[in-house]
Amino acid sequence: MQCFFMKKVALSAILLACTYTLQAQQPDSVRTLREVTVRGIPESKFAVGAAVWQPDSAVLSRLASASLSDLLMRQSAVYMREYGGGMLATVSMRGTGPSQTALLWNGINLNLPTLGQIDFNTVPMATGCRVVVQPGSGSSLYGSDALGGTVHMRTDAEWHNGLRANLQQEFGSFGRYFTRLQASGGNEKWQVQTGLYRLQQQNDFPFRNIAKAGAPIERQQNAAVHYWGFTPEIYFRPDNKRQLSLKTWYHNHFRQVQPTMAAQEVRDEQRDENLRLVADYEQLTGKIGVFRAKTAFIFDEIIFNGSRSATWRYLAQARHEQSWNSRLTTEIGGNVQHTSAQVRAYGNTVTEQRADWFVLSRLQVRPNWLLSATVRQTLVPRFSAPIAPALGSQWQHKIAANQMLTWKVQASKGYRVPTLNDRFWQPGGNPDIRPEHSYNAETSLGWEHRKQGNFLQFHTTLFRMWVQDWILWLPRGSFWSPENAREVRVTGVEISGLYRRLITGGYWELRGHYALNQSLNLQPLNDNDRSVGKQLPYTPLHRAQASSAIVWKGWLLQTDANYTGTRYPTADNETSLKPFWLCNLMVSKDLQLKKVQGQVLLRINNLLNADYQNFQLRAMPGRHFQAGISVTIDN
Amino acid sequence: MLTQKLPTQKLTHRFMLLLFWLLLAACSSNKDTTPAGKYDNGVVIINEGNFSDSDGELSFWNRSTQQATQQIFQLENQRPFAGIIQSARLHNNRVYAVANRADKVEVLEAGSMKSVATISDAARLINPQDFAAVGNRGFVSCWGPFSPTFSRDNPSLAVIDLQSNQIVNSLRLPAFPQGILAVNNKIFVALAGARNVAVVNPETAQIEASIEVLQSPQRLLLDANNRIWAVCSGGFARINPNTNQVEATVAASATVRPNGKATMNADRTRIYFLVGGFNTPQSVYELPITASAMPTTPIFSQNNLYGIGCDPQDGSIWLADNNGFQGNGTIIHIRPDGTRIGTLPAGRAPNGFLFR
Numbered sequence: 006m007q008c009f010f011m012k013k014v015a016l017s018a019i020l021l022a023c024t025y026t027l028q029a030q031q032p033d034s035v036r037t038l039r040e041v042t043v044r045g046i047p048e049s050k051f052a053v054g055a056a057v058w059q060p061d062s063a064v065l066s067r068l069a070s071a072s073l074s075d076l077l078m079r080q081s082a083v084y085m086r087e088y089g090g091g092m093l094a095t096v097s098m099r100g101t102g103p104s105q106t107a108l109l110w111n112g113i114n115l116n117l118p119t120l121g122q123i124d125f126n127t128v129p130m131a132t133g134c135r136v137v138v139q140p141g142s143g144s145s146l147y148g149s150d151a152l153g154g155t156v157h158m159r160t161d162a163e164w165h166n167g168l169r170a171n172l173q174q175e176f177g178s179f180g181r182y183f184t185r186l187q188a189s190g191g192n193e194k195w196q197v198q199t200g201l202y203r204l205q206q207q208n209d210f211p212f213r214n215i216a217k218a219g220a221p222i223e224r225q226q227n228a229a230v231h232y233w234g235f236t237p238e239i240y241f242r243p244d245n246k247r248q249l250s251l252k253t254w255y256h257n258h259f260r261q262v263q264p265t266m267a268a269q270e271v272r273d274e275q276r277d278e279n280l281r282l283v284a285d286y287e288q289l290t291g292k293i294g295v296f297r298a299k300t301a302f303i304f305d306e307i308i309f310n311g312s313r314s315a316t317w318r319y320l321a322q323a324r325h326e327q328s329w330n331s332r333l334t335t336e337i338g339g340n341v342q343h344t345s346a347q348v349r350a351y352g353n354t355v356t357e358q359r360a361d362w363f364v365l366s367r368l369q370v371r372p373n374w375l376l377s378a379t380v381r382q383t384l385v386p387r388f389s390a391p392i393a394p395a396l397g398s399q400w401q402h403k404i405a406a407n408q409m410l411t412w413k414v415q416a417s418k419g420y421r422v423p424t425l426n427d428r429f430w431q432p433g434g435n436p437d438i439r440p441e442h443s444y445n446a447e448t449s450l451g452w453e454h455r456k457q458g459n460f461l462q463f464h465t466t467l468f469r470m471w472v473q474d475w476i477l478w479l480p481r482g483s484f485w486s487p488e489n490a491r492e493v494r495v496t497g498v499e500i501s502g503l504y505r506r507l508i509t510g511g512y513w514e515l516r517g518h519y520a521l522n523q524s525l526n527l528q529p530l531n532d533n534d535r536s537v538g539k540q541l542p543y544t545p546l547h548r549a550q551a552s553s554a555i556v557w558k559g560w561l562l563q564t565d566a567n568y569t570g571t572r573y574p575t576a577d578n579e580t581s582l583k584p585f586w587l588c589n590l591m592v593s594k595d596l597q598l599k600k601v602q603g604q605v606l607l608r609i610n611n612l613l614n615a616d617y618q619n620f621q622l623r624a625m626p627g628r629h630f631q632a633g634i635s636v637t638i639d640n
Numbered sequence: 641m642l643t644q645k646l647p648t649q650k651l652t653h654r655f656m657l658l659l660f661w662l663l664l665a666a667c668s669s670n671k672d673t674t675p676a677g678k679y680d681n682g683v684v685i686i687n688e689g690n691f692s693d694s695d696g697e698l699s700f701w702n703r704s705t706q707q708a709t710q711q712i713f714q715l716e717n718q719r720p721f722a723g724i725i726q727s728a729r730l731h732n733n734r735v736y737a738v739a740n741r742a743d744k745v746e747v748l749e750a751g752s753m754k755s756v757a758t759i760s761d762a763a764r765l766i767n768p769q770d771f772a773a774v775g776n777r778g779f780v781s782c783w784g785p786f787s788p789t790f791s792r793d794n795p796s797l798a799v800i801d802l803q804s805n806q807i808v809n810s811l812r813l814p815a816f817p818q819g820i821l822a823v824n825n826k827i828f829v830a831l832a833g834a835r836n837v838a839v840v841n842p843e844t845a846q847i848e849a850s851i852e853v854l855q856s857p858q859r860l861l862l863d864a865n866n867r868i869w870a871v872c873s874g875g876f877a878r879i880n881p882n883t884n885q886v887e888a889t890v891a892a893s894a895t896v897r898p899n900g901k902a903t904m905n906a907d908r909t910r911i912y913f914l915v916g917g918f919n920t921p922q923s924v925y926e927l928p929i930t931a932s933a934m935p936t937t938p939i940f941s942q943n944n945l946y947g948i949g950c951d952p953q954d955g956s957i958w959l960a961d962n963n964g965f966q967g968n969g970t971i972i973h974i975r976p977d978g979t980r981i982g983t984l985p986a987g988r989a990p991n992g993f994l995f996r
Binding site for chain 1: 690693694695710711717719720722723741742743755758762788789899916942943944961962963964965966967968969970972983985988
């Protein structure tokens, strides 16, 4: 048991090490694929100067029934605009909107080609993906949409011999049931792993209906959620120099759309269906290179009140990374993508071809000084092709034997290609719409201190970003049409801290995150517009999070509190929604019965029973409970 | 003022007669003891709200202080209005604010803006649009539920007992309605989904007549000669409410098509109306009630005009600018010749006015 937790500690430490320290190249003679391919995002070695956040793995593994939206609200300073409990949740990073963050699953952008965004509540953590958040402009590495940030979800082979299976069952307040089965097995060459998950939630939580006289307590109507999915994956490595993998993610998500408090009689419903397939091939080439190829198919369908929109995407990518010597690494690559869309409002089937090319480089100037220069361009017929370069620098200095200072600087450009809706929606679609683009400059200072396994770390990032040609849909006579109407300047600060102390039989960890995002509109829409110099709608100036976790002799006790500052429903900031605090508590205990590992778990969400609205007039659940049991067999 | 609104038709039940006198007495005594209210001298601005947020509200511009106050419903009732306000009408010293997305009619004391009742009915008040009343009977035009393709296949006219504030009847309409108007103790309903204006008997709640006007009638206005003007997408039609006949029409021209937002001027001899188009500003035109052809030049143009009203006290025109639904709106105050008097801030998506 202790061994298990020490492994977690070690794993966390390794992940941190990968993220925050510079690594010298391996000697060529003993190169294997596993050593070259860091467990992480292949491009991240070129993300020099960028801030990175990832959740604690012990906490993440116990939030399998949560969504990506829940995870980010609870564990980070990222803000989610949530239209009710378990409802549409869109991300706002660094003061930008939902279309300005790219969600990448194994390197594939999951933002819907129609809407340009994705609902983070339809992304369950039950897939077992690892999550890495990179705030700030990442278009030079990841392409379109990565203006405010990039959220990576990745799965990798957990190579082991024999069979391993895990069954998890949870019960919760308001008719919530969650089941997950995971199994994996393999030998030295083959690895097969799969997951199957299902959640149903009646979601009829009581709330104080402030929209009615006397604010009566009512039960939420029409907010049930029901989803299931599976994630089979196959990995094959014939030798130490090649690996082939096929990853699948099918997700089926039904929900009743929670109405506003005022309109409890409204009965909207939505079904989402997603099928994502990606095949990856990696090969060491000669003594100095790695070749990677990827092909993917993504199907997305939304049926809202019987009205269907569906898209099919086919993508192929090839990239080659080369280490010229112990100091210079470069990568070149490109991808092509074909999209076809069937949306009633487009009339006919619409297709789009896109191609991207990129050149990435990184230079170890000195053992403690790293530079990167990267560029990426997306070519879309009929568009002036947006191009995004970035320059980064990372410098480390050992203050004392156990203290390290890191200073990062980055300047980058970001872009977002307009969505299919922006271009083809009838009426109103604007074929002449231009891509959005941003200029981003940031600098960060990190300090870390290690002493006998204890660890203390602080990071502060200052940034400023200018977004131009921001696309807004505006009413034009009898219908709406997108325009490059807005210009925005975001100034911000991100502070994070981590303290970890080893105790006999485990560790204690404290984490804190704070984000200030002053996101100001610079461009009036017309003479009577009062929004110039005002904060963008639903973009809190302050977000903060603090959590404590104790892992000790099979126990885990985790509490977190997060604060969301005032949000303005309108661009002129004339009305506002109150700030809110949310606290959550989680306890789990590991058990061992011969070869069977078990775990029992209890969560109390919204511990202080806060009565709050994240989005105007959308009720949110008060204090509620979730209890679960998990059984693992390892052969 | 109540007596003039009393129904003239025979009351067959003694009980009903008794009830009426009781009500009359109740109303009169109320009126005597109520001093001039906070909101009796000024302009109520109706802010529709944003559809997905249900955040309609009312603003008030005070004539004596010349100051605007926002969110007066929240201010006086300590709760958000919570609905998309389609219209607000004054009747017997009460404001009837008709909203969808909460499907309801908020009944407010006009002087204090305190809510007296919230009328709702999940079966008979769905997507309500406009209100008119004869005596103690209120009528609300309703689109009914949307079909999956957003067509309005089950429109209705809800009948409200204004004493109990309960819905007492509902009449199926042949096409979806928009504006309604009470004239000569009859209810006229603009059937925007057709080319007709329905005439409803308030006693029997039955359609007595159907008057063919022009394409898609939206709003009904009463002129100085007691004639009803149906503001239609296809132009204007003048109805004689005594004969239920169309006396004259002014067809829309290729460039000047009324979008349904319209008002009479102070002496009810001219119609001011809005015309909107794609990628062009909305424009204000005026049509004298004696005209036989559409006007060709606007008196004012600007983007995002969403509502129009005329102050009967000074004849000035109030225009509502919705600011593209991106933020709160603005009221533009102009003279009848189109020159600007000034602007004042409003709430979200202002769409109309109540002049007090």
